[in-house]
Structures are given as C-alpha cells and as structure tokens.
Amino acid sequence: ANPGQNILIPRPGFSLYRCLGVAKGIDVRTYGLLPEKGWEANLDEMESQIDENTVAIIVNSPSNPCGSVYSRKHLEDIAAVAERNFIPIIADEIYAGIVFSSSEFHPMAAVTDTVPVLTCGGLGKRYLVPGWRMGWILIKDAKGLLGKVCDGLRSISQQILGPCSLIQGALPTIMQETPQEFFDSTIRQFEQAASFCFQQFSKNKALSPVMPSGAMYMMVGINLPMLKGIKDDVRFTELLLSEESVHCLPGQCFEFPDFFRVVLSGPLEQLAIACTRIQDFCNRHTSEKA
Numbered sequence: 001a002n003p004g005q006n007i008l009i010p011r012p013g014f015s016l017y018r019c020l021g022v023a024k025g026i027d028v029r030t031y032g033l034l035p036e037k038g039w040e041a042n043l044d045e046m047e048s049q050i051d052e053n054t055v056a057i058i059v060n061s062p063s064n065p066c067g068s069v070y071s072r073k074h075l076e077d078i079a080a081v082a083e084r085n086f087i088p089i090i091a092d093e094i095y096a097g098i099v100f101s102s103s104e105f106h107p108m109a110a111v112t113d114t115v116p117v118l119t120c121g122g123l124g125k126r127y128l129v130p131g132w133r134m135g136w137i138l139i140k141d142a143k144g145l146l147g148k149v150c151d152g153l154r155s156i157s158q159q160i161l162g163p164c165s166l167i168q169g170a171l172p173t174i175m176q177e178t179p180q181e182f183f184d185s186t187i188r189q190f191e192q193a194a195s196f197c198f199q200q201f202s203k204n205k206a207l208s209p210v211m212p213s214g215a216m217y218m219m220v221g222i223n224l225p226m227l228k229g230i231k232d233d234v235r236f237t238e239l240l241l242s243e244e245s246v247h248c249l250p251g252q253c254f255e256f257p258d259f260f261r262v263v264l265s266g267p268l269e270q271l272a273i274a275c276t277r278i279q280d281f282c283n284r285h286t287s288e289k290a
C-alpha cells in the first residue's frame with residue numbers, strides 16, 4: 001500500500017496492524033467483530049469501509065485477541081466481499097492449527113480460487129518458539145495480479161534481518177519430524193485452560209466471557225455499571241494489577257473497550273489463582289446497588 005491508500009483490519013484486532021500501517025502513511029480502517037456470534041466479522045460494516053483506495057483486507061483466524069476460529073462458510077462470505085470489490089486478502093494465520101475440539105481450521109487460501117490471498121504464518125505460536133522470529137508469506141494468486149506485490153516482498157526480505165541461518169536450516173526437520181503429540185498436548189492444555197477460565201468468569205455477574213475456539217486467548221466483557229469507581233477497561237486492569245498483581249490487557253489495546261484479554265498459556269494452577277483474584281477484585285468493587 002502507498003500513503004493515502006487504506007487497508008481494513010479487524011476490531012478487536014492485533015494492535016500491530018494499525019501501528020505498522022500508520023507508520024507507512026496508510027489509512028487504517030476497521031470492521032467490527034461480533035462477540036455474540038463468536039467474533040465473526042460484521043460483513044456489512046466491512047463492505048461499507050471499502051472505497052476506491054482500499055488495497056487489502058486483513059483476516060485473522062485463529063484470532064488474537066479473541067481466540068475465534070472461522071467456519072469455512074464465514075471465510076467464503078468474507079472472500080465474496082473481497083471478490084465483489086476486487087481486493088486481495090491478507091490472512092494472518094500465525095495460530096493455524098491451534099484449534100479446539102469443537103472447531104476446525106480452514107485456511108483462507110483454501111476457500112477461494114478467485115481472490116488473491118497472502119497468508120502469513122510462522123513457527124512462533126504453534127511450535128511455542130516466539131523468540132525465533134521464523135515466519136513466512138505464502139501467496140495464492142491464480143490470475144497473476146500481485147506481480148508488483150511479490151517484487152516488493154522480495155525487496156523487503158532483503159532489507160530486514162531475519163532469523164539466523166541455523167534456525168532456517170533446521171526448519172525442514174522441525175516441520176517434518178515434530179511429533180503430533182506435541183501439538184495435541186499443547187491444544188489440550190489451552191482448551192482445558194479456556195474451559196476453566198470461562199466457567200470461573202461466568203460465575204460473576206460483572207464479567208461476560210466469550211468462549212474461544214482456538215489460539216491462546218480469551219476476551220472477557222466487563223459490566224462497568226456494576227463496579228463502583230471504575231470508569232473503563234483501562235482503569236479496571238490498572239486496579240487489578242495494583243491490587244491483585246494480575247496483569248491483563250485492556251480491550252482498548254485492541255480498539256474494543258469494556259473488555260479485557262486473558263492469556264491461556266500459563267499452568268492451570270496459576271490460572272486458577274489468577275481467576276480467584278479477578279473474582280475477589282470484582283466482588284470487592286461491586287456496587288451495593290448491583
């Protein structure tokens with residue numbers, strides 16, 4: 001994208017999307033995700049944000065911060081919006097494969113043969129090695145519409161420092177020989193943590209958790225009118241940290257106020273302590289009129 005053009009990003013969504021876009025002079029627009037529908041995209045809002053200067057739609061499934069995993073039908077509906085408006089899709093699939101037993105992962109590139117798709121993936125999340133910074137972009141462009149984009153990606157790859165040659169050399173072995181049980185046990189841990197946290201937060205009237213379907217995160221709504229002296233999600237997380245030593249990111253970090261994000265990757269016994277402290281915090285701050 002060039003300065004003055006725009007891209008569409010999800011709301012809530014990974015904050016780096018906006019940071020990188022703004023740094024390049026790109027107009028960053030958002031389309032809402034619907035918590036009552038498992039964080040599906042609001043397709044009407046998505047299409048309403050598109051104009052002649054829109055150059056890409058970013059789609060993130062499985063999602064950070066929501067933990068949502070889109071069905072094939074919903075991905076097809078998103079692709080239909082892109083096709084009608086002649087816009088490519090950037091599929092952030094860094095959490096590909098981290099999907100709970102209730103859902104199934106579908107790559108965006110697998111649901112369309114007409115829309116160009118740039119898929120971003122990597123080792124960091126599924127293989128639990130975020131510090132290695134090993135990633136890639138896969139391009140599906142059946143009609144050859146992204147020639148200049150591919151040239152630009154090659155130029156960028158020559159300008160920035162990537163992972164060291166040892167990690168690059170080990171990549172084929174890592175991808176071919178990592179046992180399936182490693183992935184299965186990781187997913188079991190995340191799903192168990194998600195179910196536990198959802199059950200705990202659902203007990204408190206001041207909290208409205210949204211059960212995730214994958215990744216390693218959960219978004220939890222805050223019923224602010226029930227809490228005295230807490231005006232927004234930022235103040236909620238500030239007080240939670242200072243009073244209970246529990247750190248959660250406020251929803252405003254992801255452009256979605258009145259929520260906070262929970263990370264599910266810690267040991268279950270530590271998450272249990274955190275959930276208890278969050279419950280105690282909410283009970284202590286609950287208004288007598290609630």
